[in-house]
Amino acid sequence: MLAYTVRRMLMLIPVLLGMSIVVFSIIHAIPGDPAQTILGERATPEAIEDLREQLGLNNPWYVQYFSYLGQVVTGDLGVSLHSKSEISTEIVPYLAATVELTIFSMIFAVFVGVNAGIISAWKQNSWFDYICMLMALIGVSMPIFWLGLMEQWYFAQELKLLPSVGRDNPRDAVEAITHLYIVDTILQGRWDQLKDVLQHLVLPSIALGTIPMAIIARITRSSMLEVMRSDYIRTARAKGLGQFIVVYKHALKNSLIPVLTIVGLQTGALLGGAILTETIFGWPGVGRYIYTAIGNRDYPVIQSGILVVASIFVMINLVVDLLYAYVDPRIKYR
Amino acid sequence: MKKRTLGTALTSVLALSMVLTGCGGNSAEPANSTKEQPAQETKSGDKTIIVGRGGDSVGLDPIRETDGESAKVTENIFDTLVSYEETSTKVIPGLAESWEVSPDGLTYTFKLRQGVKFHDGTDFNAEAVVFNFNRWMDKSNPLYDKEGFEYYNDMFGGYKGDKDHVIASVTAKDANTVEIKLSRPQAPFLQNLAMWCFAIASPDALKKYGEKFTENPVGTGPFKFVEWKRNDSITLEKNPNYWNQGFPKLDKVIFKTIPENSARLTALQAGEIDLMDGLNPEDVKTVEENADLQLFKRPSMNVGYLGFNVEKKPFDNPKVRQAIGHAINKQGLVDAFYAGLGEPATNPMPPSLWGFNDQIKDREYNLDKAKQLLAEAGFPNGFQTTFWAMPVPRPYIPDGPKMAEAMQQDFKKIGIDAKIVTMEWATYLDKTKVGEQDMFMLGWTGDNGDPDNFLSVFFNKNNIGGNNRSRYANDELQGILMKAQAEPDQAKREEMYKKAQEIVFNEVPLIPLVHSTPPLAGKKGITGYVPHPKGSESLEKVDIQ
Numbered sequence: 007m008l009a010y011t012v013r014r015m016l017m018l019i020p021v022l023l024g025m026s027i028v029v030f031s032i033i034h035a036i037p038g039d040p041a042q043t044i045l046g047e048r049a050t051p052e053a054i055e056d057l058r059e060q061l062g063l064n065n066p067w068y069v070q071y072f073s074y075l076g077q078v079v080t081g082d083l084g085v086s087l088h089s090k091s092e093i094s095t096e097i098v099p100y101l102a103a104t105v106e107l108t109i110f111s112m113i114f115a116v117f118v119g120v121n122a123g124i125i126s127a128w129k130q131n132s133w134f135d136y137i138c139m140l141m142a143l144i145g146v147s148m149p150i151f152w153l154g155l156m157e158q159w160y161f162a163q164e165l166k167l168l169p170s171v172g173r174d175n176p177r178d179a180v181e182a183i184t185h186l187y188i189v190d191t192i193l194q195g196r197w198d199q200l201k202d203v204l205q206h207l208v209l210p211s212i213a214l215g216t217i218p219m220a221i222i223a224r225i226t227r228s229s230m231l232e233v234m235r236s237d238y239i240r241t242a243r244a245k246g247l248g249q250f251i252v253v254y255k256h257a258l259k260n261s262l263i264p265v266l267t268i269v270g271l272q273t274g275a276l277l278g279g280a281i282l283t284e285t286i287f288g289w290p291g292v293g294r295y296i297y298t299a300i301g302n303r304d305y306p307v308i309q310s311g312i313l314v315v316a317s318i319f320v321m322i323n324l325v326v327d328l329l330y331a332y333v334d335p336r337i338k339y340r
Numbered sequence: 341m342k343k344r345t346l347g348t349a350l351t352s353v354l355a356l357s358m359v360l361t362g363c364g365g366n367s368a369e370p371a372n373s374t375k376e377q378p379a380q381e382t383k384s385g386d387k388t389i390i391v392g393r394g395g396d397s398v399g400l401d402p403i404r405e406t407d408g409e410s411a412k413v414t415e416n417i418f419d420t421l422v423s424y425e426e427t428s429t430k431v432i433p434g435l436a437e438s439w440e441v442s443p444d445g446l447t448y449t450f451k452l453r454q455g456v457k458f459h460d461g462t463d464f465n466a467e468a469v470v471f472n473f474n475r476w477m478d479k480s481n482p483l484y485d486k487e488g489f490e491y492y493n494d495m496f497g498g499y500k501g502d503k504d505h506v507i508a509s510v511t512a513k514d515a516n517t518v519e520i521k522l523s524r525p526q527a528p529f530l531q532n533l534a535m536w537c538f539a540i541a542s543p544d545a546l547k548k549y550g551e552k553f554t555e556n557p558v559g560t561g562p563f564k565f566v567e568w569k570r571n572d573s574i575t576l577e578k579n580p581n582y583w584n585q586g587f588p589k590l591d592k593v594i595f596k597t598i599p600e601n602s603a604r605l606t607a608l609q610a611g612e613i614d615l616m617d618g619l620n621p622e623d624v625k626t627v628e629e630n631a632d633l634q635l636f637k638r639p640s641m642n643v644g645y646l647g648f649n650v651e652k653k654p655f656d657n658p659k660v661r662q663a664i665g666h667a668i669n670k671q672g673l674v675d676a677f678y679a680g681l682g683e684p685a686t687n688p689m690p691p692s693l694w695g696f697n698d699q700i701k702d703r704e705y706n707l708d709k710a711k712q713l714l715a716e717a718g719f720p721n722g723f724q725t726t727f728w729a730m731p732v733p734r735p736y737i738p739d740g741p742k743m744a745e746a747m748q749q750d751f752k753k754i755g756i757d758a759k760i761v762t763m764e765w766a767t768y769l770d771k772t773k774v775g776e777q778d779m780f781m782l783g784w785t786g787d788n789g790d791p792d793n794f795l796s797v798f799f800n801k802n803n804i805g806g807n808n809r810s811r812y813a814n815d816e817l818q819g820i821l822m823k824a825q826a827e828p829d830q831a832k833r834e835e836m837y838k839k840a841q842e843i844v845f846n847e848v849p850l851i852p853l854v855h856s857t858p859p860l861a862g863k864k865g866i867t868g869y870v871p872h873p874k875g876s877e878s879l880e881k882v883d884i885q
């Protein structure tokens with residue numbers, strides 16, 4: 007297991023290097039002088055020269071790349087051209103907001119998706135199965151934009167049950183420590199605020215989690231169906247075990263591997279791809295941070311934002327790979 | 341063994357999610373874990389209003405920003421020497437109680453309000469005003485913004501030492517008197533000074549925060565800056581020592597970013613916010629029919645237009661431009677895209693401005709006439725071209741691509757095959773600046789309520805490469821614009837601008853389409869909110885029941 011883990015981690019190095027080259031090239035893909043483009047036509051020559059100096063554009067490209075790599079490795083993500091703040095500190099609240107939302111969406115997706123998949127497989131060809139698979143089909147093809155607006159209209163406007171936008175109640179704003187509001191409110195013992203934060207999470211989590219949920223439900227179902235036909239399940243039944251035990255204890259474990267893959271991939275996708283949800287629900291996440299930076303031509307932010315999100319994606323994949331080996335010991339020998 | 345622990349972990353995650361998401365259970369289960377949860381609590385705050393808006397501020401240092409979202413906030417934190425009347429662009433006293441202008445129009449003497457303090461407790465006085473002017477105009481000043489103070493450059497003809505720079509000197513005559521000497525008379529000088537960006541900031545705070553002032557703004561305005569959660573909210577609180585006695589009425593103002601227009605309206609209807617801008621025209625009816633809400637209309641100080649790159653063929657020919665003028669159904673556009681909240685535009689400046697030429701009668705919408713003019717111009721069979729449509733909604737053009745499609749249909753009828761082009765917004769603005777476009781759509785919201793702020797912006801040949809995106813240069817017009825800028829007599833200026841509008845109407849470097857009156861919505865209990873034509877306003881008089 008250790009050898010496998012080390013091997014997998016070593017394989018990360020070329021991936022991360024490749025990523026850094028792509029991200030590094032972004033600024034060189036700008037036509038013309040990047041400094042001029044960033045500052046616009048009215049900028050004074052001194053301002054352009056200053057920015058060229060700040061971005062290190064006066065050096066040969068390999069010097070630029072290695073100094074960039076050196077900075078990134080030491081955790082220096084550069085300075086935002088717009089806010090003039092260190093990106094490594096500035097990005098934290100955005101990242102925390104996205105991570106919180108992603109975790110909740112995945113909890114929702116896994117919980118509903120896995121259960122729906124299991125029950126569909128268990129009760130194959132029942133009305134429940136048909137409805138579940140129809141819902142899964144609808145779920146996969148659901149435009150998040152529309153779903154989000156409908157949720158807001160029904161749960162916030164009509165029922166007044168849940169808040170429709172933001173992460174907390176602005177009238178009683180959460181005091182940020184880690185910027186993960188759930189953690190912050192617990193640390194401060196503000197249970198009323200915790201409840202408020204959880205309520206704010208519900209609608210965006212459902213909107214964001216619907217597509218992964220539907221995918222997970224379908225994968226779980228087909229994977230379960232395969233497992234349910236295997237011999238050891240017949241044996242378990244023959245021993246006289248109850249159906250529930252057979253399904254949840256014996257069959258589920260072996261059908262989890264494809265589900266794990268999809269959970270890993272989807273979590274990564276949610277991290278960077280939550281921009282629609284973030285827009286509808288006024289969620290100050292990293293997707294909109296990068297999107298705004300594009301509008302502002304804040305190249306350091308675009309570069310570092312992409313780098314951070316991509317790194318997390320890679321890490322999640324690593325964790326998933328390690329989990330495979332854990333769930334199915336055969337994998338590490340391959 | 342291992343498998344069991346994984347299973348347990350998964351089960352506990354599932355159980356946790358069930359508790360947290362409450363109603364997340366699937367349809368087969370009874371709603372045993374669903375609890376009735378009350379809508380958001382509103383425990384704090386004496387008088388707090390939450391203003392919902394589409395975008396976050398870029399920064400809170402007024403000299404560094406040019407966007408409306410920044411202005412909406414900084415107008416509440418800062419004051420300017422002179423200010424605008426509540427509903428018009430007439431200049432009234434601000435931090436300067438009164439002023440005198442010398443007969444030659446070259447010396448302005450401002451008497452400042454006494455006893456005013458910045459939010460950090462330091463004194464506002466003549467020295468502070470001089471300090472701010474030096475920061476704005478002197479490139480060698482350590483606090484000068486290296487990226488340039490765009491509005492200063494535009495309004496006062498450059499920076500200290502530049503040939504066309506208007507402000508010759510700014511001196512503190514005594515603690516409460518500031519004298520500004522101009523190098524040449526500038527008629528809209530006071531109008532300019534009243535703009536939100538010429539805000540007087542605390543010199544101590546500027547020195548203390550340097551580049552970070554944009555996140556720690558300190559002014560003399562009705563509200564003090566408290567907190568900024570980027571892309572989420574900006575919180576301001578009452579300045580109890582505000583010089584305007586009895587104001588502000590509110591204890592707290594929170595600007596909340598909700599990018600989606602419909603989501604913002606939902607939040608308003610759900611009671612999560614109190615006031616919002618950027619209402620979709622098609623939602624106006626919803627607001628009017630809701631007894632808990634009220635509708636506000638911002639008086640128009642804008643124009644949405646269709647421009648031509650007159651350096652490119654065939655748009656170098658005025659006849660072609662006139663022909664297209666006959667092929668646009670402006671009233672149709674107002675009805676279809678503005679929900680009637682706007683008026684067809686004849687001139688490139690709105691009728692609410694002084695100097696508007698109401699003698700000009702617009703070209704009628706007449707496709708035969710258009711065809712005939714095209715034939716006279718040498719294009720009896722029309723031509724092919726590109727038509728650039730704005731990718732983002734703006735108050736003056738709520739839906740660029742759709743409006744372009746509507747006009748495209750009419751153009752086709754007179755033989756012009758216009759291919760619609762659109763791209764990301766920042767690129768759009770840049771490319772139209774350097775003249776890559778053929779026909780394009782854009783607009784302008786006035787800054788200071790002076791005709792110069794529309795006509796010079798669009799047609800001054802020095803602005804080619806800037807906001808003169810038609811790239812139009814006309815010596816006669818240029819002469820009039822320059823003379824009007826320097827003329828101190830308002831009546832004479834009015835005549836000149838009327839003449840300028842005539843030239844523009846005949847030459848058609850651009851076709852004004854619509855002046856819109858952007859709708860806003862708020863809760864019933866809000867009083868004292870008066871949207872200002874310029875697009876943003878101080879909320880000092882706003883109150884909520």
